[in-house]
Amino acid sequence: MKNILIVTEKASHARHFKKVLQTELDNLLIIGVGGYIYTPDEHKYMPNITDADLIPCKRFTLSNGEVGFILGEDTINATVKELNVLLSEQNFDVIINACDPDKNGNALFDYVNSLVHFDKNKIKRLNYINFDEKHLREAYHTII
DSSP states (O other): OOEEEEEESSHHHHHHHHHHTTTOSSEEEEEEOOOEEEOGGGGGTOTTOOHHHHTTSOEEEOTTSOEEEEESHHHHHHHHHHHHHHHHHOOOSEEEEESOSSHHHHHHHHHHHHHHOOOTTTEEEOOOSSOOHHHHHHHHHHHO
């Protein structure tokens, strides 16, 4: 039985993963980060965010060199605090990045990792295309 930490982008995703993986024998701890890394090319999808909204936001450089703006920083910081406590109390065999498999989800995980400093040898990426229960279980078994 492995001790596994799964990090998702949102609390609702964490709840769904808990439901889908509830029959697994591994000791699973699933946490939704909250917050979001917004990139300027998303304006067409998120027209309610204006340049003025972004001025006070902390910035984070994505792995592709783009600058992202951290939305919901207080929520992210609370999750980081919780993760630091968990990591000091437990030894996880595997840490799964289950944030959305797009540049923003990866950026959010990278940002959290820059604050928490997960053991890079323990990180695995859960790749999924949809939230279908069978698909998520298969993706989980592929990496575990």
